[in-house]
Amino acid sequence: MPCDALRNVQGGIPDPLKTHRGDRCSSKNPCSWLLWALAEPLNGQVLMVLNMDNNCSATSFDMELCAEKLKSVGVQVAADRWRRLIQDAVLKPEVRRYMFYNSRAFQIAIAVVFYVSLWTNIYSTVQLCSFGRYWEASVLVTLAAVAVTIVVILVMDRRQRKINMNTDVRLAAVNEIFIKHGLILGITDALDGAHNILQLWFVHFSPERCLQSLSAHITDMQRTRESGLRHSLDQLCVVMEEVVRPDPGREEEASCEESPLLSSGVNLNKEPVTCNELLHLVPEGPPEVMAQQLLVIFSGCYVRLLVTGQLPRAMAGGHMEHSSVPCLCQFIEITTLNTHQSWFMGR
Template sequence: AACQRAQQSGRALSGRVSRSSPRGHLADPGSAKGKEKPLNGQVLMVLSMENNCSATSFDMELCAEKLKSFGVQVAADQWRRLIQDAVLKPEVRRYMFYNSRAFQIAIAVVFYMSLWTNIYSTVQLCSFGRYWEASVLVTLAAVVVTVVVILVMDRRQRKINMNTDVRLAAVNEIFIKHGLILGITDALDGPHNILQLWFVHFSPERCLQSLSAHITDMQRTRESGLRHSLDQLCVVMEAVVQPDPGREEEASCEESPLLPSGVNLNKEPVTCNELLHLVPEGPPEVMAQQLLVIFSGCYVRLLVTGQLPRATAGGHLEHSSVPCLCQFIEITALNTHQSWFVGR
């Protein structure tokens, strides 16, 4: 897979949401700049749609027109199908809903009420449980535990999501050649859960060179550590087990059927799970390209939601204090603890 590198401007990127029509909504944050060359990390447009049970979709026609106005010449049928397969399948949309902010808020409320009820019922069995101080302690304990659960879920949201971010890798492999990377987020608009597909300007050359040099250095000095880090980037694939033709023919000769030949048995194929490594061994440039493609969706998601850490040392983002894509990959995927990151 081909890929490249990302950066970002120092513009404030907020997750503003508009109520989407049944076909979706398109925002164009960069339209005011006219024909000026966009900065790395600048949001060019945002497609929005409501994530509900209806068969709504992003407004692909309007998206295609805007891409042409940006000078992006990509066959529409190709990227439409990839976006459809990546994020618009019913099972993927259900997964995104169950991992959305709205659903997590609902889970947190239910968890708090259930926890408070259970702790309070248990405390009532003790002698001091009938005093009002016990209710205060129960409330404090339930709040503390709920906050911890919320923080754990929030921390998990900052990591790469194999079910959404990685699914956009095929789309980003195409668009990155034209200076764009895509990411998807969800936001709340009142009681509605809105999916947003972000198109961010991305020039990959310097990040690709830097990441290739970093991988080359790790192959010389810490090859086992590099391999261990890359082995964590894998997905489970279901593969059909193909029977051995020779053994199958031998078994058919030695064994007679227990049922009459007229009976047709609908046998399901035998399957097994296999681990597919997303970044196999290869030249440093190829591995760097693959890493940039895989992490671009996660990078855009954290970029537009303001969840990237601040960078104390300059990378390839002259106009921002957040790390560029190669720095982000080095610290998250390659476990390279550099001094350019500080806590938020």
Template sequence: MAHTNQTGGTEKNGSLSSILYCASDLKEGSLQWVKEPLNGQVLMVLSMDNNCSAASFDMEHCAEKLQSLGVQVAAEQWRRLIQDAVLKPEVRRYMFYNSRAFQIAIAVVFYMSLWTNIYSTIQLCSFGRYWEASVLVTLAAVAVTVIVILVIDHRQRKINMNTDVRLAAVNEIFIKHRLILGITDVLDGPHNILQLWFVHFSPERCLQSLSAHITDLQRTREPALRHSLDELCVVMEVVVSPDPGTEEGASREESPLLSSGMNLNKEPVTCNELLHLVPEGPPEAMAQQLLVIFSGCYVRLLVTGRLPQAVAAGHLEQSNVPCLCQFIQSSVLNAHRSWFVAR
């Protein structure tokens, strides 16, 4: 059942200087903002149970809160985009298989399978009959399992083409109203809870800084810039339409005298095409596209505390994490600058 976080709830994330929640149990008219939201400040969180196929985000409540924030966007437009982005059954299945709950289950199964295989193997040796062998097997299995978990966690810090990029269409609309969205999952007992985060973000300064950086790269390192942007692509399945003239000629000359019923239900021929997410264009247009594409990934890392600490001040007020343009320059455009420190 869809719900939102209650007022006063504190997110376990030291990178957020202050958090402002919209709550579903507030009475009408009781929601008042005491100050202007800061960049990177959470304004609203919608939650739903991903284990229940009938569950969905509370769109009516979301529309009311967006209206209270002064966001004048046609509800039918962003509702459809959110539905297409994260509420389709195939997307929800993908998010479940990449959730924390499923990763924990996979880690347990992997550990037990690895321990059994190693222990069975060393039993063939003479030293395998001593109790020290069991200790060594346990330590080896734990070490390998931890390495696998760390590798998975490292991959979670990168952009996810199947979830983060799917929110780009929604963020393209909301970023004009100083909002960006991201989706995360949390484990609540046996339930996998999906959370849709609404974060305040003013793109003007990041857009200006990123445009200037792209202009500098186009002048000094054009091949490196193009190589970095070429890696941002998705595979699209398109229907191959036969040439009308060829199809008409074939229907007249090569069509069988007795039509087969199997041809009536013939599926269309499709092929895969590579779609570049950031095509060539003016630096400002490319910067705008990068901000929209990486906003979902940025919000996911921001609210889960996975962003590195920033040494140089960015465009997030009262925060020690990088702003969106710094994050893009470091992770996408390979800007080797001493902005971040390891945690």
């Protein structure tokens, strides 16, 4: 499990979670693993982890226990509000299926099937040649299949390091509420035997200094590299399917003209006409508003990479005390506002 000791995610910060740990999540107890820092938390400190067995559609996160723990640390948020947002974000059946098909377990299975299929195809092709009868040919086929499979695994690993619209960005609405209380949320998956476990992470993060720094950086880019800023932000977009609503007068006229002379008794339900609309996640506005929107959008991706130890190297002058990883505003500047590199992954 990736939470075992968190692989020193805090970069030297004394982590009370390692010595004050609750019951570990298992397939029989999928929602019981809660971690709480007893001292004053620092930026990047994991406060709580909720677990859920993704193999069983009947399971869910223990929201009642989560609400009690949030109240115990002074986070006063209407429970009905964030419960609904989490339900819409990650607990819908289609989202859970997507997360399963993008889980580590499924990727391992795909890698194994890919290796076997590739080895079989290459070996069958080599057998058609004269040198394919020697044992050296089998060794070369194995090495080639292993090399190509490793490349595929590395590509999938690199893909996992990018922001994912279907999971990370879906948590933006929840993070917009919790970031005001010094919390940001992210979701990961882990293996527990044959079970795929979803983990919802609650991480302490005070956004004030990141908001000021990111606002200043956006202001500077608007003054010196406005086209580069717009190019970077234009990549942060989603395609929304909208139902085309015709004009009521024309619809009534069309329905009269198209009505049959004789009633057939059959009610044909026409599917609604839809069109795709491009929605920019960070529209033009004051630097403070744009910075706030970026912090909210990237919070889920930041937490996911933080707890799995996949964040890039930190730059000097960050807001993560005694840590070797970048703060949230540095992460956004490195991965998004850098015009030479894009980390955004759409559908």
